[in-house]
Amino acid sequence: MINITFPDGSVRQFEKGITSLAIAKSISEGLAKKILVAEVGGKIWDATRPLQEDASLKLLTWNDAEGKSTFWHSTAHLMAEAVESFFPNVKFWVGPAVDNGFYYDMDLGDRKMTEDELQSLEKKMNELVKLNSSFIRKEISKEQAIIFFAEKGDEYKLDLLQNLSDGEITFYSQGNFTDLCRGPHLPSTGIIKAIKLTTIAGAYWKGDEKNKQLTRVYGVSFPSQKELDEHLLMLEEAKKRDHRKLGKELGIFTMDDEVGPGLALWMPNGTILIDELENLAKQTEKEAGYKRVVTPHIAKESLYLTSGHLPYYQDSMYPPMELEGQKYYLKAMNCPHHHKIFSAEPKSYKDLPLRLAEYGTCYRYEQSGELFGLMRVRCLHMNDAHIYCTKDQFYDEFRAVNEMYLKYFKIFGIEKFVMRLSLHDSAKLGKKYVNEAALWQETETLVRDVLIKTNTPFVEVQDEAAFYGPKIDVQIWSTIGKEFTLATNQVDFAQGLRFNLQFTNSENKPETPLIIHRAPLGTHERFIGFLLEHYAGKFPTWLAPVQVKVLPISDKFLDYSNYVTSLLKKADIRAEVDDRSEKIGKKIRDTEIMKVPYMLVIGEKEVNEKQVAVRRQGKGDMGVKSVEDFLKEILDEIKNRKTD
RNA sequence: GCCGUUGUAGCUCAGUGGUAGAGCACUUCCUUGGUAAGGAAGAGGUCGUGAGUUCGAUUCUCAUCAACGGCUCCA
Numbered sequence: 121m122i123n124i125t126f127p128d129g130s131v132r133q134f135e136k137g138i139t140s141l142a143i144a145k146s147i148s149e150g151l152a153k154k155i156l157v158a159e160v161g162g163k164i165w166d167a168t169r170p171l172q173e174d175a176s177l178k179l180l181t182w183n184d185a186e187g188k189s190t191f192w193h194s195t196a197h198l199m200a201e202a203v204e205s206f207f208p209n210v211k212f213w214v215g216p217a218v219d220n221g222f223y224y225d226m227d228l229g230d231r232k233m234t235e236d237e238l239q240s241l242e243k244k245m246n247e248l249v250k251l252n253s254s255f256i257r258k259e260i261s262k263e264q265a266i267i268f269f270a271e272k273g274d275e276y277k278l279d280l281l282q283n284l285s286d287g288e289i290t291f292y293s294q295g296n297f298t299d300l301c302r303g304p305h306l307p308s309t310g311i312i313k314a315i316k317l318t319t320i321a322g323a324y325w326k327g328d329e330k331n332k333q334l335t336r337v338y339g340v341s342f343p344s345q346k347e348l349d350e351h352l353l354m355l356e357e358a359k360k361r362d363h364r365k366l367g368k369e370l371g372i373f374t375m376d377d378e379v380g381p382g383l384a385l386w387m388p389n390g391t392i393l394i395d396e397l398e399n400l401a402k403q404t405e406k407e408a409g410y411k412r413v414v415t416p417h418i419a420k421e422s423l424y425l426t427s428g429h430l431p432y433y434q435d436s437m438y439p440p441m442e443l444e445g446q447k448y449y450l451k452a453m454n455c456p457h458h459h460k461i462f463s464a465e466p467k468s469y470k471d472l473p474l475r476l477a478e479y480g481t482c483y484r485y486e487q488s489g490e491l492f493g494l495m496r497v498r499c500l501h502m503n504d505a506h507i508y509c510t511k512d513q514f515y516d517e518f519r520a521v522n523e524m525y526l527k528y529f530k531i532f533g534i535e536k537f538v539m540r541l542s543l544h545d546s547a548k549l550g551k552k553y554v555n556e557a558a559l560w561q562e563t564e565t566l567v568r569d570v571l572i573k574t575n576t577p578f579v580e581v582q583d584e585a586a587f588y589g590p591k592i593d594v595q596i597w598s599t600i601g602k603e604f605t606l607a608t609n610q611v612d613f614a615q616g617l618r619f620n621l622q623f624t625n626s627e628n629k630p631e632t633p634l635i636i637h638r639a640p641l642g643t644h645e646r647f648i649g650f651l652l653e654h655y656a657g658k659f660p661t662w663l664a665p666v667q668v669k670v671l672p673i674s675d676k677f678l679d680y681s682n683y684v685t686s687l688l689k690k691a692d693i694r695a696e697v698d699d700r701s702e703k704i705g706k707k708i709r710d711t712e713i714m715k716v717p718y719m720l721v722i723g724e725k726e727v728n729e730k731q732v733a734v735r736r737q738g739k740g741d742m743g744v745k746s747v748e749d750f751l752k753e754i755l756d757e758i759k760n761r762k763t764d
Numbered sequence: 765g766c767c768g769u770u771g772u773a774g775c776u777c778a779g780u781g782g783u784a785g786a787g788c789a790c791u792u793c794c795u796u797g798g799u800a801a802g803g804a805a806g807a808g809g810u811c812g813u814g815a816g817u818u819c820g821a822u823u824c825u826c827a828u829c830a831a832c833g834g835c836u837c838c839a
Contacts, residue, residue: 223834234769318833319768320767320769321835322768322836328836329766329836333835334767336767338833338834364832369775375830377812377829381831436837436838452839484839487765487766490838496838587839637839674796674797676796703797703801703802704798704799705800706797708799709799709801710800710801711800713800724798725798741799
């Protein structure tokens with residue numbers, strides 16, 4: 121007998137060799153049906169794997185993350201079995217569970233798979249589900265495993281085996297399909313009730329574009345059709361928040377074939393958003409002691425050779441134009457220009473910290489496949505600034521920048537983000553990163569200290585730094601789940617030297633400043649794209665392109681409506697009258713769809729009593745009040761940039 | 765850049781080897797209506813672009829451009 125400890129602390133005895141599934145059955149049949157996998161002594165095991173010794177046991181279902189991922193991983197195996205029946209010579213790479221489903225990478229040889237074939241694959245998978253084959257785990261020696269895959273001529277699995285040794289190699293089989301797999305898996309295929317293969321994509325082997333491209337099929341599966349339907353519905357809902365859709369509907373931006381890919385045209389409504397963001401940035405930066413500068417969109421090649429950008433990023437820059445025997449590049453970053461402003465006049469330590477700010481226009485030749493609405497474009501307006509400071513000043517400056525980020529995020533109500541401390545990879549010194557090992561160590565420690573001492577939660581990642589220093593990136597997710605860097609705060613110990621930037625220190629000696637690159641509001645493009653999704657198009661009043669729509673109930677009340685509108689406009693409120701000869705219901709509907717925060721309904725009663733009937737977008741009738749009271753309230757809301 | 769998909773009116777989408785249709789939006793007229801769509805008429809497209817097959821292409825083939833879903837990349 122063995123002792124099994126349950127999560128509530130209770131201990132029960134079972135026959136040695138009993139499975140988690142059998143234990144579940146002994147509790148209730150209903151529970152047994154829900155068990156997907158088990159946590160045994162802290163490790164995730166097949167529910168069908170015999171327990172040989174005393175252990176703690178947690179039975180995991182669809183509601184546990186490990187339950188879900190096992191469910192999806194097993195579906196990937198099921199898909200592989202189906203693929204093998206259509207493509208007998210297929211070779212598989214890996215088939216993991218991901219955030220929202222699973223994929224399997226495979227080499228189909230000369231064959232191509234098209235999306236039409238996904239349906240037949242799904243059909244085949246559903247047939248296999250009906251067979252309800254058990255997933256069978258088998259421990260195997262490395263030698264046997266190598267023989268097995270060598271016979272199949274499967275170089276991919278042989279490659280995986282290289283990094284494995286005896287004792288940690290297992291095969292899993294279901295039906296006619298056997299795969300090298302660490303597991304665990306579901307008890308049997310019959311549990312997978314609803315399957316949707318979503319997309320087919322190319323994926324480079326081991327994620328390296330120099331390697332062969334494998335065929336990747338994505339899918340998702342659920343324990344019931346109802347859950348699959350709900351999932352698909354949720355995806356539909358997410359699409360409604362997509363900034364590309366909202367951007368078009370609300371007249372924010374447009375793209376045009378003739379202008380070029382990734383080159384957004386800002387329409388009047390979008391430009392209002394830009395103006396408001398710039399006002400916020402100017403106000404905030406002024407208070408924080410920044411000075412504004414303006415620099416050209418192009419510069420000579422030598423500037424980017426000095427900065428060191430060209431050897432690292434030439435592929436991401438538009439090709440140069442040649443004029444008067446000189447190569448000129450469209451600028452992809454503002455820093456070199458700002459450095460030149462720094463060095464234009466001699467600097468003393470008394471001039472530091474010097475904070476130069478610019479909403480700089482940059483052009484980056486992003487690969488065509490990378491472009492994505494406003495989130496990834498080729499012309500961008502960066503909320504850029506460079507802070508030149510001494511080593512002693514660095515901590516306070518970096519900290520102040522960090523605080524500025526958090527202040528902004530509070531204004532916008534941005535809560536779902538991750539601060540990512542992006543570090544270098546010492547193996548890539550001299551290649552991806554400037555070759556200054558000691559400086560890397562020093563500044564990375566400094567930046568980490570700021571985060572720790574200010575109690576800012578963060579994650580650390582290797583090999584994500586800028587070429588000139590470590591950085592803190594703020595990661596956000598678009599409504600369809602893509603991850604983006606919204607804002608960035610970077611240390612630069614390299615460019616100061618490269619540009620020979622100097623200040624005279626208190627001992628009358630020349631010294632090179634440290635530089636902080638920061639862009640808390642990121643770029644207009646990405647930030648507004650993000651805000652569109654964040655607010656689902658329902659901007660707070662201070663940002664809304666139209667803040668108030670005045671809606672006369674009939675043409676008879678147009679004079680008073682125009683009068684009210686003129687009062688609002690005088691108070692610098694973005695107000696418009698809907699003077700169409702439409703019914704009030706229609707006017708309200710159209711205004712609601714355009715997500716205008718306030719509607720003022722004006723009829724006979726309001727004219728007689730010199731009032732307005734206030735309607736709030738999404739909330740309905742808020743009652744009647746005087747124009748003066750309404751003005752006072754909305755001005756307060758705008759001035760304080762209230763979120764609601 | 766690579767793999768896959770798509771491209772028809774401003775938007776959402778039907779459709780066909782024989783020179784195109786709906787709803788909404790738009791224009792005009794009627795209507796002057798109290799909190800999410802009043803009625804009628806009208807205008808609007810060389811079916812992404814280029815070539816090929818064909819008596820004839822928006823439809824079939826190829827190329828190209830762009831967008832979308834991924835991969836890679838992201839200063």
